[in-house]
Amino acid sequence: MNSKKTKRPGFFGSIRLFFTDRDKLEPALITILAGAFSILMGVGLIFIVSKDPVTSTKNFLLGPVLRTYNFYYLMIAMVPITFTGLAMCIIYKLRYMSLIVDSSFYIGAVVATAIGVKLSLPPGIHPAVAMIAAGLVGGLIGLLPAILKIKWRANELVSSLMFNYIFYFIGSFIILYYLRDRDQTILASLPFQKSFNLPKLVENTQLHAGFIIAAVFVVIVSIFLFRTRWGFEIRIAGANPKFAAYAGIPVATVALYAHFVAGFIGGLGGAVEMSGLYRAFIWQMNPSYAMDGVIVAMLARKNPKFVPLSAFFLAYLRVGADFMSRRGDVAFEFITLLQGMIILILASDKILNYFKARRLRRNALLAESSANAAAAQGGQA
Amino acid sequence: MDFILKTEGLSKVYPNGTLANKQVSFGVAPGEILGLVGENGAGKSTLMKMLYGEESPSSGKIFLEGKPVSFASSQEAIKAGIGMVHQHFMLVPSLSLAENLVLGQEPHKGRSNIFDLDKAVAITEELAEKYNFKIFARARVVDVSVSMRQKLEILKALYRGAKILILDEPTAVLTPQETDELFVELEQLRKHGHTIIFISHKLNEIFKLCDRVSVMRDGRMIGTHKVSEVDSQTISNEMVGREVLLTVEKKKAKPGEKVLTAKDLSYIDDFGITAVDHLSFALRKGEILGVVGVDGNGQSELVRILTGSTKTLSGSVIVLGQDVTNKRPGEIRKAGLAHIAEDRMTVGTAQPASIEDNLLADRYLSPEFTGGAGFLKTEAISKAAAEIVSSFDIRCNSPGQLVASLSGGNMQKVVIGREFTAKAEILVIAQPTRGVDVGAIEFIHKRIITMRDAGKAILLVSSDLQEVMSLSDSLVVMNSGKIVAYFEDASATTDKELGLYMLGLKRQSPEEIGRVLHE
Numbered sequence: 001m002n003s004k005k006t007k008r009p010g011f012f013g014s015i016r017l018f019f020t021d022r023d024k025l026e027p028a029l030i031t032i033l034a035g036a037f038s039i040l041m042g043v044g045l046i047f048i049v050s051k052d053p054v055t056s057t058k059n060f061l062l063g064p065v066l067r068t069y070n071f072y073y074l075m076i077a078m079v080p081i082t083f084t085g086l087a088m089c090i091i092y093k094l095r096y097m098s099l100i101v102d103s104s105f106y107i108g109a110v111v112a113t114a115i116g117v118k119l120s121l122p123p124g125i126h127p128a129v130a131m132i133a134a135g136l137v138g139g140l141i142g143l144l145p146a147i148l149k150i151k152w153r154a155n156e157l158v159s160s161l162m163f164n165y166i167f168y169f170i171g172s173f174i175i176l177y178y179l180r181d182r183d184q185t186i187l188a189s190l191p192f193q194k195s196f197n198l199p200k201l202v203e204n205t206q207l208h209a210g211f212i213i214a215a216v217f218v219v220i221v222s223i224f225l226f227r228t229r230w231g232f233e234i235r236i237a238g239a240n241p242k243f244a245a246y247a248g249i250p251v252a253t254v255a256l257y258a259h260f261v262a263g264f265i266g267g268l269g270g271a272v273e274m275s276g277l278y279r280a281f282i283w284q285m286n287p288s289y290a291m292d293g294v295i296v297a298m299l300a301r302k303n304p305k306f307v308p309l310s311a312f313f314l315a316y317l318r319v320g321a322d323f324m325s326r327r328g329d330v331a332f333e334f335i336t337l338l339q340g341m342i343i344l345i346l347a348s349d350k351i352l353n354y355f356k357a358r359r360l361r362r363n364a365l366l367a368e369s370s371a372n373a374a375a376a377q378g379g380q381a
Numbered sequence: 382m383d384f385i386l387k388t389e390g391l392s393k394v395y396p397n398g399t400l401a402n403k404q405v406s407f408g409v410a411p412g413e414i415l416g417l418v419g420e421n422g423a424g425k426s427t428l429m430k431m432l433y434g435e436e437s438p439s440s441g442k443i444f445l446e447g448k449p450v451s452f453a454s455s456q457e458a459i460k461a462g463i464g465m466v467h468q469h470f471m472l473v474p475s476l477s478l479a480e481n482l483v484l485g486q487e488p489h490k491g492r493s494n495i496f497d498l499d500k501a502v503a504i505t506e507e508l509a510e511k512y513n514f515k516i517f518a519r520a521r522v523v524d525v526s527v528s529m530r531q532k533l534e535i536l537k538a539l540y541r542g543a544k545i546l547i548l549d550e551p552t553a554v555l556t557p558q559e560t561d562e563l564f565v566e567l568e569q570l571r572k573h574g575h576t577i578i579f580i581s582h583k584l585n586e587i588f589k590l591c592d593r594v595s596v597m598r599d600g601r602m603i604g605t606h607k608v609s610e611v612d613s614q615t616i617s618n619e620m621v622g623r624e625v626l627l628t629v630e631k632k633k634a635k636p637g638e639k640v641l642t643a644k645d646l647s648y649i650d651d652f653g654i655t656a657v658d659h660l661s662f663a664l665r666k667g668e669i670l671g672v673v674g675v676d677g678n679g680q681s682e683l684v685r686i687l688t689g690s691t692k693t694l695s696g697s698v699i700v701l702g703q704d705v706t707n708k709r710p711g712e713i714r715k716a717g718l719a720h721i722a723e724d725r726m727t728v729g730t731a732q733p734a735s736i737e738d739n740l741l742a743d744r745y746l747s748p749e750f751t752g753g754a755g756f757l758k759t760e761a762i763s764k765a766a767a768e769i770v771s772s773f774d775i776r777c778n779s780p781g782q783l784v785a786s787l788s789g790g791n792m793q794k795v796v797i798g799r800e801f802t803a804k805a806e807i808l809v810i811a812q813p814t815r816g817v818d819v820g821a822i823e824f825i826h827k828r829i830i831t832m833r834d835a836g837k838a839i840l841l842v843s844s845d846l847q848e849v850m851s852l853s854d855s856l857v858v859m860n861s862g863k864i865v866a867y868f869e870d871a872s873a874t875t876d877k878e879l880g881l882y883m884l885g886l887k888r889q890s891p892e893e894i895g896r897v898l899h900e
Contacts, residue, residue, distance in 0.1 A: 223756075227756055227757055227759065228755045228756055228757060229745060229755050229756075229757060230755060231757075232738070232745050232757060235734065235738065236731055236734060236738060236742050239731035239732070239733045239734040239738070240727070240730070240731035240732065240733070240734070242727055242728050243727075243728055243729065243730060243731040243739075243742070244731070244742070245690065245710055246688075246690065246710055246720070246722055246728050246729070247710070247711075247714075247742035247743045248709070248710050248711025248712075248714045248715070248742075249711065249742065250709065250711065
């Protein structure tokens, strides 16, 4: 009997297990609820502000799938937030709150720009070199708040936000003083070498090979977190650092390499974005994809396997809102309200705990009364 | 009988789903001392917390002097004349005893708002004299003994007008001598007409002090007896629901060579108190060395030094010939020392992780579980976890279940299952059965003996004196961070004798203590 009980469940078995294990089912339901609720709220808002709510709603909800180019646009939008979402998954698995991935991504893009502009390398190798260099720099940046936290217990959320300002201005400085194209009226870098750009996946669209790279990284990070000793260490150190130390896991080292890996993925994402989508660095401000990564990671419940799903969802909302705003009277910015709603619901642990407490209470009382009934029967017999 | 305080069908479900009290009905008569006994986790503390307004009942009623009451907070309970002294004292350590006593109802100088310390001291001394308590009103709480702090807690409740006093295991932190003193004082209180509910799981105390005794088991009220009409075996049976073996069955130990030598260990805590004071001992194969002492005399710190979570200021720890002084926990484990941490919730387990992850957290790096490239061998891992789950009888749906969803006893089995299968020669075991149900206690005790018989060296630290005395082959007594006594044969001493050493009233000669080094 024991061997049966301890066998690893198959695919369908694990699905069945998932639906019977309330500890896993309830968070999933709440995540879906958060998404559904935010969409509902979006529709409600449209009906309040729009003169033609039906068309606007249609554009918002179906825009991404009604037009092919919109769908390609959606897939392109998924790429950067998949990278930052994966990076945030790693940091959140460790139960750190660092937002340094924002710097990693931005500086990654700057490093890639420098390589894209200054170096001449064969196609394929050129973007690869840029990605690795951007990843390394991003990884080193990722270490900073973790070091401050380990050494001096500096709150990593605060220090990472401060670093984000510092690195934004460092990045702007580099672009402005060393890479700027002085023939352009707007702030832009010199154009990239031809060899720097990633190939397009579909002719006459912007959909680039970065989409594939992002997909590959979803697999890599999933394996890293769940199938390697390093992932094991990160998960245990995140679940309870005191326990991890007691069991012999070097908690500080784990925190450092986890942040390096997260920063690496962020930096690499910045390079992918540059070589996939742009001909020159033209960001007038930090696009802050790491903040989207926060939403993506939270929606994915810190599980990299679900990052593509949640990135798709977020990109869908974005593209829908964009399409709607360009064809109607609702501003694109209303999307931020929806995102806020999602975060609010997901961050409210109490909602989950309420259900959990209620269920546990019911189960306990139920078990008790059935035990009593059994005892009464036993007494009669 | 007219009860001053009684309950009807009281149930309590904690938010984590534990059903701590099941339909509890009981009452206490005015002017009596009612003993409330039960094993750890039987629901005594929960019941008392509901009476004291700290927890709200999930169902059922409480009556005070015949009238139904419900307390939203302990303040309301105090106003109604119910006082409680917790196991863990709620005092301000840096203030004097008198200041602590009047805290919240301070006397003022004349009509001013200035605190009148002299008056507070006078109040304290007057109160202490009335009930014949011996305390130093002007001393700071940090500077006085645990037993005096406890007396202060009792006086605090009286000062606030408590007619009914709930004492939650008051003797757990006291030596036998201090316990006797407390009992005299409680008799005084009874003479003054106070009603006392006295929680304990030590039967001899109940027989000495109480008028009646109520027995709880597994959240239920099993029965109430007049102490004069019942014997200890009956109560003991009611407590555990079956005949208990009060002593652990074991063969005589056959100690082998020394495997752990700790010399001259010292530790000063954050408050500047010397918690471990130049302490030395040795541990041999095949023996259980018990560490006895009133809680807070350096036992926890000693364990933390041995296991690497705290650094010693002097001396050395040698494990199987290897110097592991101030090494990291992982390195000490590798040297051959496994450790059951005293707090399974915050240290011994990772609650939000699976049972499997918890069981493998100390050995995931062995080639058995991690391949050359750093990939985990998931099949081998689940097989190993499943084996531990079945051989240590961890009751769960699957090894993938979160540890947080397990009961206390099963959680402890996760810890023990991991540490006992760690292939370590030395086991440092702290509080192995704290808050664990009776069945699990017996299981754990048997396992500890099995490990000893398999030739492991075991250091056992527990605040349950009975447990240490019955499991250990040899004993050391700790007081103020020092070893003050060593008994080569644990059965050759009594709890009374140990009490004298625990309190620091007696200590052996350095030569006698030095025998623990086996040199």
